[in-house]
Amino acid sequence: MLRVAVAQMEPNVDDMAANLLNVKKILKIAGKEEVDLLVLPELANSGYMFASRDEALARSEAIPNGSFSTILLEWSQEGRVVVAGICETKEGNLYNSAAIFADGEHLGTYHKIHLFDRENEWFLPGNEEPLVVEWKGHKIGVMVCFDWAFPEVARILALKRADIILHPANLVLPYCQNAMITRSIENRVFTATANRVGTERGVSFSGMSQITSPKGEVLLRLQEEKLRVAWADIDPSLARDKMITRRNDVMKDRRPSIYGRLSRVT
Ligand code: ACM
Secondary structure: OEEEEEEEOOOOOOOHHHHHHHHHHHHHHHHHOOOOEEEOOOOOOOOOOOOOHHHHHHOOEOOOOOHHHHHHHHHHOOOOEEEEEEEEEEOOEEEEEEEEEEOOEEEEEEEOOOOOHHHHHOOOOOOOOOOEEEEOOEEEEEOOHHHHHOHHHHHHHHHOOOOEEEEEEOOOOOOHHHHHHHHHHHHOOEEEEEEOEEEEOOEEEEOOOEEEOOOOOEEEEOOOOOOEEEEEEEOHHHHHOOEEEOOEEOOOOOOHHHOHHHHOOO
16 A cells, blocks of 8 residues: 655745745655655745746756755655655756655656646746656656646556656646546546645635545545645555456557547647
8 A cells, every 4th residue: 555645735936935844844744644655736846926937947946956856855765755846947948847756866857748828938848758657666657737638648647557647736727626537537547636725926726636546536635725735545556457347448448540630730
């Protein structure tokens, strides 16, 4: 069994020190509760509502050497995994990233592919397939927030054999939590969405962080609490069973030869 936790918090674009402090609190709680796999929201180090690229740049850090990444890396040293959304600077560019740390190592970074609203003004979109890493025999996939609206992302993660999709988020629209139930069912995977809360520069975020099972069960859904770590104990091997009925395997029954339109620009 794995203890998977989502951390709900309120990153603040005007108070980086508070963001660091809140994450330290979360890590302490998650450590005490013996969490194996912890998910933090999108842009947890920086807040979301930048007014300009310069503001985003001033709040960005390098992965894995930045101060925020360093405390995550340290926390992971005790045989656990953490994924967090980070405003990342790399080779002069900015990315809306999700970095994954396990056992004191940086396992990888995903650059958000589908940028939302004004994000295109400061971030470059990722150009690589979403990331799946292996930890203790479990396959862990990563996507970020608005990727939920593009079912191809979760499908690719499932085709790469992800058992669970970790999903840092700063959700504005009200659809995602329900959509993630569908992502679970259609791919027979667990999902863990850690969403932020609060109102930042006039924009409100919806909280309701959740964990879903391969059968589409909502194992956990928070409300709009400001700082909360909540968890579910899961058996990731259940995601290896892709039978949606006795005769239907949701992976093997796909018909890629007639899906060509999916990879064409319309
Ligand atoms: C979002 O992608 N932050 C809505």
